[in-house]
Amino acid sequence: MMKIPFNTLDRQFFMYQDEYEKKALDVLRSGWYILGPEVEKFEKEFADYIGVKYALGIDNGLNALVLAFRALGIKENDEVLVQGNTFIASVMGITMNGATPIFIEPDEFDNINVDLLEAKITEKTKAICVVHLYGQTSNMQKIMDIAEKYNLYVVEDCAQSHGSLFNGKMTGSFGDIACFSFYPGKNLGCFGDGGAVTTNNKELYTKMKTLRNYGSNKKYHNDEVGYNARLDELQAGLLRVKLFHLHELTKEREKIAKRYLVEIKNPKIELPKVRQGATSVWHLFVIKTDERDRFQKYLEENKVGTVIHYPIPPHLSKAYEYLGYQKGDFPITEIYAEKVLSLPLYNGMTEEEQSYVIEVINRYE
Incomplete structure (x- = not known):
């Protein structure tokens, strides 16, 4: 593994x-x-x-x-x-x-x-x-x-x-x-x-x-x-130094993201969409799933690292309690916070590593 x-x-x-x-x-x-x-x-x-x-x-x-x-x-x-x-x-x-x-x-x-x-x-x-x-x-x-x-x-x-x-x-x-x-x-x-x-x-x-x-x-x-x-x-x-190489680093991220978009095929996973006229530099590859915690645990068991960006929306954070918002005030924001999960995507990621992530996700039931 x-x-x-x-x-x-x-x-x-x-x-x-x-x-x-x-x-x-x-x-x-x-x-x-x-x-x-x-x-x-x-x-x-x-x-x-x-x-x-x-x-x-x-x-x-x-x-x-x-x-x-x-x-x-x-x-x-x-x-x-x-x-x-x-x-x-x-x-x-x-x-x-x-x-x-x-x-x-x-x-x-x-x-x-x-x-x-x-x-x-x-x-x-x-x-x-x-x-x-x-x-x-x-x-x-x-x-x-x-x-x-x-x-x-x-x-x-x-x-x-x-x-x-x-x-x-x-x-x-x-x-x-x-x-x-x-x-x-x-x-x-x-x-x-x-x-x-x-x-x-x-x-x-x-x-x-x-x-x-x-x-x-x-x-x-x-x-x-x-x-x-x-x-x-x-x-x-x-x-x-890095700015000089940023274009090639971005192209590499785009290539990995394209593989994910084409090859991840699991009805339980909602892949990110790119707006017409816009591009993404794929700082993060964020999927959504109704059973995020179970899916994250499954990936963890299969040694695939993930991060949630972001589990607590600002309006529900302790820092902004004084604004007086309650759970339910921004339902779409809150649903996203419960569904989003960022997959591994980094410069230097090998094709073998990409293939493993895709295979593990496609096996999820």
Whole structure:
């Protein structure tokens, strides 16, 4: 019996080991470790990759969100529309600025249901937070049309969608600001914590650049109360190496996902669907099943690792008890939380490993 981990990061490292190790040594020997040439070069290369004017390295994805909403002036008594079935960081970025999240149910593609947005817009609504969940782009055409109609900001949470497209345009290039995480498990993951924001707005870029460095543009001249939210030189350098190879890494994930979509044939398993006009970079391959816990136990017994993304929706978490939601308030979000299961999909996954996962799933009764 094979043992298949849910994810393993070392294989991707070994693919480009010499490049990573050379870059790490170059940075260590440079004597410059915070906000130096590697960060500047990565920011330019990442902005070019996304197709925007500006990118800014941040220390992690949560702080990218916090700074984004802060830069937009989102504050107490403001409301931000956000999908209900996201990772809780998407919501924390809103509430850490004092604003109120207004949850929107997901659609059949696991992303925000754009048909429900307008009914939730009030005079307090200031922004839409769009999460490109699991690697698939949301319906950005309708979202941008609604945002323009109601004069709302759009913040893209691209933590899981590095390189995914909608109508040929990349996530991170639609909204006023987009936020990225480079947590090691992400498609463009670094070797520790890391993140970024992207924008075409010079004023917002300058504001976030000030905020990430103690509210300062010039040393010891603090214009406002800011954060220490800087991407370090070592992570920026390593991200530059991975960014160079991201296209081939994405193609590999797409190939594995395509096998799953074609070869997994079990009536008890609902496979993910991709929206017309959208692409997925398959950060996660998330199936749904009515007997999720039993199925997960079966896979575990057959040495196939899985993870639930995410078992507790933000509105039912202890952190957001104060919002006053009850079980049943967002039934689709809650049903998804009870049905979803992420299958193993990682760079360096062998064909033999893929075949074993498919065979085990197809045997499930």
